[in-house]
Amino acid sequence: MSVSSKHGGGARPAGRGTRLSFLARRKWRVLIAAATLAIGIAIPATSFADSSTGCDFAPNGTTQSCSPPLAPSTFEGGDGNLVPNSAGNTDWSTVQGLNTGVDLASGSGDNAFGQGTKEDNPNVTVVSGSIPPNKSDLTRFYEASEFVGGANGGNFLYLAWERSNVLGSANMDFEINQATTPGLGSPGAHTINRTAGDLLVTFDFTNGGGRPTLGLLKWVTTGSASQCFSSSTLPCWGNHVNLNSSNSEGAVNNVDAVTDPFTHQSLPALTFGEASINLTTAGVFPPGTCEAFGSTFAKSRASSAFNAEVKDFIAPAAVNITNCGTIKIHKVTENGDGTFGYTTTGGLSPATFNLSNGQTRTYGPDTVVPGPYSVTESTVPSGWTLKNLTCTATGSGTSASPSLATATASITMAPQGVVDCTSVHDSATLTGATADAGGTVTYKVYTDSACTLNPVDAGTKTVTNGVVPDSNAVTFNTAGTRCTTRRP
Numbered sequence: 003m004s005v006s007s008k009h010g011g012g013a014r015p016a017g018r019g020t021r022l023s024f025l026a027r028r029k030w031r032v033l034i035a036a037a038t039l040a041i042g043i044a045i046p047a048t049s050f051a052d053s054s055t056g057c058d059f060a061p062n063g064t065t066q067s068c069s070p071p072l073a074p075s076t077f078e079g080g081d082g083n084l085v086p087n088s089a090g091n092t093d094w095s096t097v098q099g100l101n102t103g104v105d106l107a108s109g110s111g112d113n114a115f116g117q118g119t120k121e122d123n124p125n126v127t128v129v130s131g132s133i134p135p136n137k138s139d140l141t142r143f144y145e146a147s148e149f150v151g152g153a154n155g156g157n158f159l160y161l162a163w164e165r166s167n168v169l170g171s172a173n174m175d176f177e178i179n180q181a182t183t184p185g186l187g188s189p190g191a192h193t194i195n196r197t198a199g200d201l202l203v204t205f206d207f208t209n210g211g212g213r214p215t216l217g218l219l220k221w222v223t224t225g226s227a228s229q230c231f232s233s234s235t236l237p238c239w240g241n242h243v244n245l246n247s248s249n250s251e252g253a254v255n256n257v258d259a260v261t262d263p264f265t266h267q268s269l270p271a272l273t274f275g276e277a278s279i280n281l282t283t284a285g286v287f288p289p290g291t292c293e294a295f296g297s298t299f300a301k302s303r304a305s306s307a308f309n310a311e312v313k314d315f316i317a318p319a320a321v322n323i324t325n326c327g328t329i330k331i332h333k334v335t336e337n338g339d340g341t342f343g344y345t346t347t348g349g350l351s352p353a354t355f356n357l358s359n360g361q362t363r364t365y366g367p368d369t370v371v372p373g374p375y376s377v378t379e380s381t382v383p384s385g386w387t388l389k390n391l392t393c394t395a396t397g398s399g400t401s402a403s404p405s406l407a408t409a410t411a412s413i414t415m416a417p418q419g420v421v422d423c424t425s426v427h428d429s430a431t432l433t434g435a436t437a438d439a440g441g442t443v444t445y446k447v448y449t450d451s452a453c454t455l456n457p458v459d460a461g462t463k464t465v466t467n468g469v470v471p472d473s474n475a476v477t478f479n480t481a482g483t484r485c486t487t488r489r490p
Contacts, residue, residue, distance in 0.1 A: 072279075077278055080251040080278065108139050109132055113187065121312060126192055138173070143176070171206075171305075172214075173302060173305060175303060176298060186299070204218075216279065220239070243285075253275065255269065255271055292324070294323070326366070327368065336427070342382055379410075386427045391426070441464075442464055444459075444462045
């Protein structure tokens with residue numbers, strides 16, 4: 003059922019009729035152009051007009067009432083549609099890091115979990131066939147996550163589902179695993195690869211019965227079976243935690259049809275649902291502990307009961323949900339090679355390491371707890387000069403400041419951040435010169451190894467504090483050994 007992976011008169015004098023016809027055509031062209039302009043102004047190309055109010059959800063089934071974004075996030079997870087309605091906000095059409103799961107086409111080629119499958123069953127059988135009309139026939143799901151700083155900030159998770167049939171209720175689950183389950187979706191027996199701490203987000207909604215009820219469970223593998231929410235034996239999904247308005251929001255398009263901006267299809271009322279969850283305030287990410295989830299899939303239950311039969315599903319899609327970050331340090335040398343020593347602060351392990359040309363030290367991925375760090379190139383072989391130190395930082399709240407003077411990268415890591423630094427050393431220094439030596443150096447390249455044939459000027463460079471810059475680029479048309487000279 004699923005694959006992963008996201009419109010007739012009398013004669014006229016000679017020449018006169020031709021002119022009149024030309025004028026008429028020109029006039030029509032002007033009118034058509036004017037009409038086209040008017041239409042373009044009246045209907046913006048990027049508009050997917052659903053409710054004119056921007057709210058497509060009514061908790062009581064008739065009166066629209068949508069929640070604002072779950073602060074400090076700006077994602078509109080409570081309006082029941084897929085496009086942002088307020089300037090500065092995001093929605094499914096604009097959110098970064100979107101991941102999509104797509105179901106197999108409805109009908110006899112669709113697939114589902116075999117009869118009797120329950121949420122606590124890791125061993126499942128996938129069968130082919132149509133989904134019963136009284137059960138949700140899923141078509142797509144969306145997932146995105148981000149870290150948002152500030153008061154009540156944290157890791158935010160966004161989820162959405164679409165279905166092909168119109169039902170008054172919706173009972174969906176999103177399973178979020180640390181590990182992947184390759185091939186889940188193909189017919190036959192499978193074991194879902196679950197790890198202690200995996201997540202299950204429940205989404206239950208009855209039209210007119212209020213806002214969606216969102217819940218959270220974790221996969222439990224050790225301890226007492228009293229931790230289980232439904233099962234009487236381990237492993238199982240643990241006790242169900244009801245999410246509330248302080249850490250979550252959700253909506254269903256029960257007011258009218260909405261448009262999916264990716265497929266450009268109209269989704270009838272009650273065929274789209276979404277949720278926004280602050281995983282940090284919901285207790286998923288304990289302080290000082292790294293968690294990372296790499297796979298998500300959606301499924302439907304036969305009723306609101308947790309132990310109801312699980313039927314339709316959409317195969318897992320790869321995701322990246324984490325509360326930690328990654329640091330990468332690259333080493334580049336010019337005019338030779340050597341071993342360079344590094345020291346770190348902030349609790350990185352190992353605290354010290356060595357690199358040579360072309361090597362990289364990676365902390366991670368996603369194992370660096372948020373906080374301040376530093377990486378210093380502390381041991382440099384004789385005759386080498388630090389030529390360049392650059393860093394890039396991605397992710398909200400993550401930064402890196404390189405200092406060439408101290409050979410140190412100062413890093414502030416936030417959840418989902420990535421810092422990538424490269425240090426470049428050159429062995430081309432002035433022998434016997436003082437530390438602040440200056441002047442110029444002239445480069446010449448010869449076509450033979452004895453530095454006598456066909457000299458080519460490769461530029462004159464200014465020396466600063468004993469550091470000799472590289473020459474201009476020189477192109478050789480044939481392979482061979484060359485000689486390069488540098489003269490002050």
